[in-house]
Amino acid sequence: MGFLMKKHWQRRHLMEAFMKFIMRVSLVIVAGALGLILWIVIVRGLPALSWAMVTKIPEGGYYMGKGGGILNAILGSLYLASGGTLLAMIFSVPIAMYLKTYLGDSKWGHYVRLSLDVLWGIPSIVYGAFGFTLMIALGMRASLLAGIVILALIELPIMTRAMDEVIRRMPVDLEHAALALGSTKFEVALRVVTRQMLPGITTAILLGLGRGIGDAASVLFTAGYTDRIPTSLMRPTASLPLAVFFQLGSPYPEVQQRGYAAALILTIIVLVVSLGSRWLSARLNKYTIK
Amino acid sequence: MDAHIQVKNLNVYYGKQQALKDVNIEIPKNQITVIMGPSGCGKTTLLKTFNRFLELSDGTQLTGEVLVDGQNIYGREVDVTEVRKVVGLLAQRPSPLPMSIYDNVAYGMHIHKMKKDRKEYKDAVRHYLEIAGLWEEVHKRLHDPATSLSIGQQQRLCLARGLAVEPVIILGDEPTSALDPISSQNIESRLLDLKQQYTTVIVTHTLRQAKRLADYVIYMYLGEVIEAAPAHEVFTNPQHERTKQYLEGLF
Amino acid sequence: MSQSDKINTPQTVTKTTGRVIRPVAVSRARQNSFARRTFFGFTLLPVFLILIVTIALLVRSWPILNAYPLSDLLFGDVWKPTDGQFGFRPFILGTFWVTVVGVVLSVPPCLLASIYLAEYAHARLRSIAKPVLDLLAAIPPVVYGVWGLLAIVPFVDKVLAPLSDRWLGSVSIFAVNQPTGFGILAAGLVLAVMIAPLIISVMYEIFSTVPNDLRHASLAVGATQWQTIRNIVLPQVAPGILAAIVLGASRALGETIAVLMVVGNIPQIPTSIFDSAYPLPALIANNYGEMMSIPLYDAALLSAALVLLVVILIFNILSIIILQRMMRQKWAS
Numbered sequence: 056m057g058f059l060m061k062k063h064w065q066r067r068h069l070m071e072a073f074m075k076f077i078m079r080v081s082l083v084i085v086a087g088a089l090g091l092i093l094w095i096v097i098v099r100g101l102p103a104l105s106w107a108m109v110t111k112i113p114e115g116g117y118y119m120g121k122g123g124g125i126l127n128a129i130l131g132s133l134y135l136a137s138g139g140t141l142l143a144m145i146f147s148v149p150i151a152m153y154l155k156t157y158l159g160d161s162k163w164g165h166y167v168r169l170s171l172d173v174l175w176g177i178p179s180i181v182y183g184a185f186g187f188t189l190m191i192a193l194g195m196r197a198s199l200l201a202g203i204v205i206l207a208l209i210e211l212p213i214m215t216r217a218m219d220e221v222i223r224r225m226p227v228d229l230e231h232a233a234l235a236l237g238s239t240k241f242e243v244a245l246r247v248v249t250r251q252m253l254p255g256i257t258t259a260i261l262l263g264l265g266r267g268i269g270d271a272a273s274v275l276f277t278a279g280y281t282d283r284i285p286t287s288l289m290r291p292t293a294s295l296p297l298a299v300f301f302q303l304g305s306p307y308p309e310v311q312q313r314g315y316a317a318a319l320i321l322t323i324i325v326l327v328v329s330l331g332s333r334w335l336s337a338r339l340n341k342y343t344i345k
Numbered sequence: 346m347d348a349h350i351q352v353k354n355l356n357v358y359y360g361k362q363q364a365l366k367d368v369n370i371e372i373p374k375n376q377i378t379v380i381m382g383p384s385g386c387g388k389t390t391l392l393k394t395f396n397r398f399l400e401l402s403d404g405t406q407l408t409g410e411v412l413v414d415g416q417n418i419y420g421r422e423v424d425v426t427e428v429r430k431v432v433g434l435l436a437q438r439p440s441p442l443p444m445s446i447y448d449n450v451a452y453g454m455h456i457h458k459m460k461k462d463r464k465e466y467k468d469a470v471r472h473y474l475e476i477a478g479l480w481e482e483v484h485k486r487l488h489d490p491a492t493s494l495s496i497g498q499q500q501r502l503c504l505a506r507g508l509a510v511e512p513v514i515i516l517g518d519e520p521t522s523a524l525d526p527i528s529s530q531n532i533e534s535r536l537l538d539l540k541q542q543y544t545t546v547i548v549t550h551t552l553r554q555a556k557r558l559a560d561y562v563i564y565m566y567l568g569e570v571i572e573a574a575p576a577h578e579v580f581t582n583p584q585h586e587r588t589k590q591y592l593e594g595l596f
Numbered sequence: 597m598s599q600s601d602k603i604n605t606p607q608t609v610t611k612t613t614g615r616v617i618r619p620v621a622v623s624r625a626r627q628n629s630f631a632r633r634t635f636f637g638f639t640l641l642p643v644f645l646i647l648i649v650t651i652a653l654l655v656r657s658w659p660i661l662n663a664y665p666l667s668d669l670l671f672g673d674v675w676k677p678t679d680g681q682f683g684f685r686p687f688i689l690g691t692f693w694v695t696v697v698g699v700v701l702s703v704p705p706c707l708l709a710s711i712y713l714a715e716y717a718h719a720r721l722r723s724i725a726k727p728v729l730d731l732l733a734a735i736p737p738v739v740y741g742v743w744g745l746l747a748i749v750p751f752v753d754k755v756l757a758p759l760s761d762r763w764l765g766s767v768s769i770f771a772v773n774q775p776t777g778f779g780i781l782a783a784g785l786v787l788a789v790m791i792a793p794l795i796i797s798v799m800y801e802i803f804s805t806v807p808n809d810l811r812h813a814s815l816a817v818g819a820t821q822w823q824t825i826r827n828i829v830l831p832q833v834a835p836g837i838l839a840a841i842v843l844g845a846s847r848a849l850g851e852t853i854a855v856l857m858v859v860g861n862i863p864q865i866p867t868s869i870f871d872s873a874y875p876l877p878a879l880i881a882n883n884y885g886e887m888m889s890i891p892l893y894d895a896a897l898l899s900a901a902l903v904l905l906v907v908i909l910i911f912n913i914l915s916i917i918i919l920q921r922m923m924r925q926k927w928a929s
Contacts, residue, residue: 067456068424071820078712081705082725085796088789089732092743099746146638153635160924169916170642176843176912177649177905178850180877184884184901185649188656212642239628269736272852272877276885296738300853303745318742322735329734333727396816403719430818440809442828452827453817503813510817 093322100319103312109320113282118302120309125317127284128298132321134199134285135278135294136267139206143214143263146207148256151218156241168219174212179273182209187276200288202278206267213266214259221255254336261332265325271296295321349374349514349544350395355409357390357399357568364390366568368409372561377536377545379555379576382565383591388548391565392516395546396432397425413514430457433512435520439499441491442506446483449491449502450474453510469509477505478535497528504535515539517547521554533558552592556580564588650905657899660892669899675863682896684903686863690780690873691904693866694855695848697784698791703841706795713796714803715811715825733793741857744786749858752785753777757870771868778860781869786854791844798843798919802836803829805922836922839915846911850904852877876900 111124150167158164186205195201271294279291280301295317302314348371357365365387372378380388393399394411397418410417418428430453442449450470453459460466470487474480479501483494491502500520507515517536521529536545536558549555555562559576564587572579572588583589660669660682672683713725757772764770806829814824830837860872861882884897 067426067820067823071822074708074822075712075716078708078716081708082712084705085709085732085792086725086728088792089728089735091747092735092739092789095743095747096739099742146641149635149638150641153632153639157632157635158639165920165924167639167642169913169920170646172916172920173909173912174642174645176846176850176908176916177646178847178852178877178908180850180852180880181649181653181901181905181908184880184898185652187885188652188898208645211645215642239624241628241631242624265734269734269738271736271738272881275881296736296853299738299742300857303742303857315742315746318739322739325734325736325739326731329731330727333730398812398816401812401815426818426820428818429816434812434816436809436812436816438809440807440813442810442813443832452814453819456814456817456819456823456827506813507817 096315096319096322099312100315100317100322103309103316104319105316108313108316112284117282118305118307118310120307125293125295125298125313125320127282128293128295128317129320130284131199131278131292132268132295132324134292135202135206135274136264138199138203139210139267140214140260140263142203142207143210144256144260147211147215147218147259148252150215151222151252151255154215154219155222168216171212171216171219175216179209179270183273183276186273190277196289197277197279197291198289199278199285199292202274202292202294203288205273205277206270209270209273210263210266214263217259217262218252218255221258222252258332258336261328261335265328265332268328269296269321269325271300295324347374348372349414350546351410351412351415352391352394353410353412355391355394355411356407357387357394358406359402360404364568365394368570370563370570370573372544372546372563374544375541376560377540377547377558378561378563379559380546380548380563380565381550381552381555381591382571384550386565387568388550388565389518390568391563392518392546392548395514395516396429396434398429398434400425430510431512432514432516433507433510435500435504435507435515435517437518437520438523439496439503441494441499441502444491445488446491446494446502447487450505450509453506457510459510473505473509474502476508476535476539477501478531479505495528497524497531500524500528500532501535504532508539512543514544514546517545519548519550522550529554564591566591646909650902650909653898653902653905657895657902660895660899663892669896670903673865677890677893677896680892682892684876684900686865687874687876687879687900688903689865690859690863691849691875691877693780693869693873694783694787694859694875695845697780697869698787698848699841699845701784702788702791702795702844706792706844707799707837710796710799710803711825714800715821715829729793729797732789733797737790737851737854738857740786740790741854744782744854744858748782748785749777751777752779752782752870756781760870769868770870772870773868774860774870774872776860776872778858779870779872780859780866783855783859783873783875784869786858787848787851790851790854791847794847795840795844798840799837802833802840802919802922805836805925806832833922835918839918839922842911842915843919846908846915849911850877850908852881856881876904880904 107122108124109129110126112127113125114121114123117123154164154167158167182205186201190196190201274294275297278294280293280297281291282293285292299314299317299321302310302317305311305314350372352368352370355365355368356363368391380391382388390399394407399405399407407419411419413431417423442452444452447470450473451466454466454469460469471480474483479498482498491499494502521532524532533554536547539545547558562574562576562579563570564572564579566587572583572585579588580592583592664682669682669684670688671685672681673685674681674683675686713722717725753776757775757777760770761772765772810828810832811824814828819827855875856878859875859878861874861878862872863874864872866873880897880901888894
């Protein structure tokens, strides 16, 4: 008694093959988009990229094609992003710890996570407008400080949730063991959780930095733009995304070219940060209990 | 012996770890074969090679042959869905699909377009629910969600669902381990009723169940088949020291 | 977690120390409760932040909301701040079109790609796909804008517009009225790529909430994988898929710089996907902080931000609640 197990092509098999095919195509399209973006930015940015671009500030007539570079924007972005990340850290670490040690998966835990996720979804242009109204109310002008504060607000939910996701996977046993030994919850938070949080914190910092360097709409109103390297928190500062944006708006082809080069610099920084966070968190994860 | 399933030189690897070592066995037709052995010995792995479920997990490798009615189910031209239609599976935990009781039983028949019209489907659903001994309990609420049934009823529903695609072999992966004693007994007596028409292969970790059900016994240890023989021989006069120890150890 | 909460509140610590008050234990307990209160304060921050942002925008846009009926603002066609006319309709429609085109272009490939990653792909492909998606998500908006300017706008202008003009020109939404390449389609294409990583990773997470037992039950009766996905998996995750789409849409709604660079920025009521448009975020970015002397101008722009915020909050809250619920079910099971 033999059973016909040979494949005879029914409709469902054709369907299976067809769906698999278009799924693969979709995946290739998405991956291809990434490749295309990098390709275009490299091909168009590389010719204009020069040593002067990254070591000099704009000289007179820079925006009409004369010499100089965008060191002001590169440094400005680094100041803005690291300031914002540092400020966001101060708040996000305790929030993530509180979420873990006190709220856990309780109802309040869900509310806080919900509000963090909602904050994450608020567009940076709204933060920018909000920041600007705040500055008017306080009588402040566009400055490095204002940019840092707004970037910190934007980065706060991203960083907190990143940490939260990492420490959530921390085994409860470990915590209970510490509690059983007579530690208070605060001590548990401080010792056990911080150690476990290390990969979470590094991931969060790098995520925050990446977001902070790339964000344009929020710093547009709050940090302003200047050709000088900021010397004080109260001075306005340039930023890379805006350097790209403004230079592309120029009618001079040389300046547009440098806009592409600035975009390449920005992309390289962000990719290094993003790849770095992968590498670091993979390394750090080895030393924690899963 | 009229062998229904023949396993030849079967080796299975999970990554680098070998889970089955050179398995050569024959499983008799229309009898209940019980695979037993200590946990981690490869019982379930062996069972999963019979309906090609092993390939659902990443990183498994298989060499050798599994012949059903003389045909290698790992052959190149073989349609895996056809294999799974012929070789039904009763899982460890009952897994009702998120649909009504009726649709659960009809699911496989619809998948294979086995019936012509509604009436035929209806009759078939009734037929298989009767075989699974569930009809009396559920005929008034066929369109309730399957999850509203008790665990024991769910497992019988899964049996009906599996039988509805007209398999010739039924695999059971510790099919009663999640059930209460009465439900377990119910499933066991279904399996005994069905053994005239189906070749049944059950994995179990309880020796009592093996003794109640088995016509043929396969004893495994660390990925190897130690002993494979008719049940009365294994239970009364085991040939191997390990089998003997296992049988004694659990009493 | 809540269990341990009960076991180890500071009260129990003091109780167990009994009558002999041990100063160290007390100070530790105090430290604990102080820390808890401080941490709690920090934790309220995100909740308050949402409220503060909303209220601040509401207060600042109050003058214009007071001066004009809301319907005039939302449905008014004319935007002439110097004449005191503040009709948002062209901008709202611009936002709507750009978002819809972006989502419509993005969802089908994203859904298919996420199904492939969740249901078919081997571990190795998954481990490659994750970093690729992360990279795609990390690319700054302005770089997407540059890409749009250099690749998408010419592509729309040189390839898509002529094609559409030839074959679909009689259908009004595909008519090419302003052949520049800048417009809704270009912005939609850029947005489609920008929101793809978010949509794919959320959908992928959602697919992983379906227990494998269900898939196996279907495969065990001889269903093909696609039949299993179609009949079992997709119905289970449908709400989550919808939530992922809404989340993607809300991301697209608020995108500013990248859209602004390719959309044309002409305040008109679009009739075709090849038309230029002027979405709300672009309006705010281009004009805010300038010409503050025009009465109510500043309030008008902030009310635009408020409208945007409210819509995005609604979208976000709805989708995140659905997603959180689905994830919780996964952890519970």
